[in-house]
Amino acid sequence: MQEKVLMKGNEALAEAAIRAGCRCFFGYPITPQTEIAAYMAKRMPKVGGAYLQAESEIAAINMVYGAAASGARAMTSSSSPGISLKAEGISYLAGSDLPAVIINIVRGGPGLGGIQPAQSDYNQVTRGLAHGDFHVIAFAPNSIQEMCDLIFDAFDLADTYRMPAMILGDGMLGQMMEPVALPEPHEVSASAKPWAANGTKGAREHNIINSLYIEASELEDKVLARYERYRVIEEKEARHEEFMLDDAEIVVVAYGASSRISRNAVVAAREKGIKVGMIRPITLWPFPKKALADKAPSAKAFLSVELSMGQMVDDIRLAISCSKPVYLASRTGGVIITPDEILAKLVEIDGGIK
Amino acid sequence: MSVVFDRPKSLCDVSTHYCPGCTHGVIHRLVAEAIDELGIEGKTVGIAPVGCSVFAYNYFACDMIQAAHGRAPAVATGVKRANPECMVFTYQGDGDLAAIGTAETVHAATRGENITVIFVNNAIYGMTGGQMAPTTLPGQVTQTTPFGRDVSAAGYPVRVCEMLSTLDGVALAQRVTVDSPKNIMTAKKAILKGFQNQIDCKGFSIIEVISTCPTNWGLSPEKALEWLRENMLPYYPLGVYKSKD
Numbered sequence: 001m002q003e004k005v006l007m008k009g010n011e012a013l014a015e016a017a018i019r020a021g022c023r024c025f026f027g028y029p030i031t032p033q034t035e036i037a038a039y040m041a042k043r044m045p046k047v048g049g050a051y052l053q054a055e056s057e058i059a060a061i062n063m064v065y066g067a068a069a070s071g072a073r074a075m076t077s078s079s080s081p082g083i084s085l086k087a088e089g090i091s092y093l094a095g096s097d098l099p100a101v102i103i104n105i106v107r108g109g110p111g112l113g114g115i116q117p118a119q120s121d122y123n124q125v126t127r128g129l130a131h132g133d134f135h136v137i138a139f140a141p142n143s144i145q146e147m148c149d150l151i152f153d154a155f156d157l158a159d160t161y162r163m164p165a166m167i168l169g170d171g172m173l174g175q176m177m178e179p180v181a182l183p184e185p186h187e188v189s190a191s192a193k194p195w196a197a198n199g200t201k202g203a204r205e206h207n208i209i210n211s212l213y214i215e216a217s218e219l220e221d222k223v224l225a226r227y228e229r230y231r232v233i234e235e236k237e238a239r240h241e242e243f244m245l246d247d248a249e250i251v252v253v254a255y256g257a258s259s260r261i262s263r264n265a266v267v268a269a270r271e272k273g274i275k276v277g278m279i280r281p282i283t284l285w286p287f288p289k290k291a292l293a294d295k296a297p298s299a300k301a302f303l304s305v306e307l308s309m310g311q312m313v314d315d316i317r318l319a320i321s322c323s324k325p326v327y328l329a330s331r332t333g334g335v336i337i338t339p340d341e342i343l344a345k346l347v348e349i350d351g352g353i354k
Numbered sequence: 355m356s357v358v359f360d361r362p363k364s365l366c367d368v369s370t371h372y373c374p375g376c377t378h379g380v381i382h383r384l385v386a387e388a389i390d391e392l393g394i395e396g397k398t399v400g401i402a403p404v405g406c407s408v409f410a411y412n413y414f415a416c417d418m419i420q421a422a423h424g425r426a427p428a429v430a431t432g433v434k435r436a437n438p439e440c441m442v443f444t445y446q447g448d449g450d451l452a453a454i455g456t457a458e459t460v461h462a463a464t465r466g467e468n469i470t471v472i473f474v475n476n477a478i479y480g481m482t483g484g485q486m487a488p489t490t491l492p493g494q495v496t497q498t499t500p501f502g503r504d505v506s507a508a509g510y511p512v513r514v515c516e517m518l519s520t521l522d523g524v525a526l527a528q529r530v531t532v533d534s535p536k537n538i539m540t541a542k543k544a545i546l547k548g549f550q551n552q553i554d555c556k557g558f559s560i561i562e563v564i565s566t567c568p569t570n571w572g573l574s575p576e577k578a579l580e581w582l583r584e585n586m587l588p589y590y591p592l593g594v595y596k597s598k599d
């Protein structure tokens with residue numbers, strides 16, 4: 001068995017990113033993700049990569065844009081208010097079909113909000129990250145191990161589909177320590193990006209990286225081609241995990257930190273004889289719609305457990321075509337929901353549907 | 355018969371969208387000539403801004419990246435850090451470089467980012483139809499300063515070369531213009547030096563080119579050059595503000 005090391009989430013994530021072939025990191029300090037940048041500052045020079053502390057989140061994402069446009073595996077990380085600043089750059093990455101990875105270690109909002117763990121950027125990452133018709137692939141790990149494993153997928157899928165990917169963590173995952181088996185380093189082919197703007201070397205026509213199309217029909221064609229790729233992603237890349245689902249009548253839907261708390265509540269409810277199970281989305285976009293739709297006929301109710309104000313509820317309703325009631329158990333602003341609070345909600349729902 | 359004047363290899367064989375009399379065409383040519391003469395076309399990556407020169411990616415025959423408004427120096431930084439062997443230049447107007455992109459400009463300069471910045475200053479926003487720029491002169495009439503730029507309300511113009519020349523990371527800060535054959539020759543030398551500095555890893559080079567906008571100034575190309583000499587050059591004196599030699 002591979003050796004496990006005890007690491008803080010943010011540092012493990014940074015090491016895993018380097019092992020996944022990330023050779024350019026551009027960041028800006030913000031709690032609770034700053035350890036990622038600090039780790040990158042220490043490690044990147046040792047692997048021959050580029051680390052730079054930018055003058056702003058806006059500059060950092062545009063440095064990622066430049067590095068990605070010239071063929072590098074590039075990444076930036078931030079937390080909620082910083083992601084809002086990166087929005088413009090993420091839209092340009094999407095519009096120029098560039099692969100890059102963005103980490104959001106989510107904290108409470110809106111505004112400056114707080115620095116405690118939250119999931120209140122769900123709508124931002126799944127809906128309105130910035131202007132224009134586009135998506136980012138969004139992963140929502142619930143352990144440090146999974147965060148380290150998923151960053152490999154984030155870089156690979158970003159390259160495969162030529163689009164930005166995001167790891168949506170939270171202050172809890174970033175700040176806590178867990179044993180982790182770090183994945184083996186991954187070899188990345190430097191010649192796999194013939195579209196990159198890194199000098200023709202006299203060997204090819206010059207490349208142009210661009211998101212501007214003045215002709216409306218040309219822009220429409222570009223967007224339609226991108227949505228054709230998105231359709232393939234929705235079909236092939238949606239991921240989820242099931243827990244005690246087979247005979248479940250009430251289905252908890254929770255991701256990230258709240259899924260770990262929900263798991264305890266599901267076990268406690270089972271001990272009370274309530275038939276509860278859980279579907280844990282691992283990708284938020286694409287949302288695991290099929291898993292929910294398949295379960296809907298045998299379920300009596302769904303419960304979204306979130307550290308936000310019901311932002312995932314509509315996705316659950318849409319996935320099950322509003323065929324069953326969808327309830328909400330949530331705390332927000334950086335307050336962590338407890339298993340007892342979730343259990344109380346499950347008991348209440350169970351009483352109502354009997 | 356021998357050819358004595360031709361299109362530089364680093365310029366595409368296309369018509370540009372620039373207005374008649376606009377100096378962008380001359381400046382594009384000087385940049386392309388410099389790339390040709392230094393033999394760096396195969397490793398050059400240009401960054402196009404947002405503004406009149408947004409379509410620069412269609413005109414330079416080297417790898418090109420279009421950047422968000424004002425972010426060209428950050429994008430150039432990403433390219434250069436990822437590919438230190440590349441020759442990276444940005445081509446930016448006054449709104450892009452000295453208003454929305456001021457932070458990116460100043461910080462790329464103070465880091466001594468080893469890139470070459472071509473800064474085209476014509477004291478107005480051209481692409482959007484003639485609004486006040488950060489370099490619009492006091493009293494100058496634009497669409498958004500209909501009674502002339504009132505410095506008590508709109509503040510003063512930014513002198514970019516003077517400002518950046520105080521920064522240790524800057525290798526070259528030089529202001530030139532392209533109103534006459536003599537000045538065009540000087541501009542060409544400055545642009546060549548800007549690229550040579552990058553080859554020699556000297557740091558950040560900025561060449562500010564004082565330019566015209568006949569369309570939005572409401573002047574003929576010839577009158578626009580006269581206006582440039584009479585109004586722009588006194589406020590923005592030509593010269594070398596900093597040079598690490």
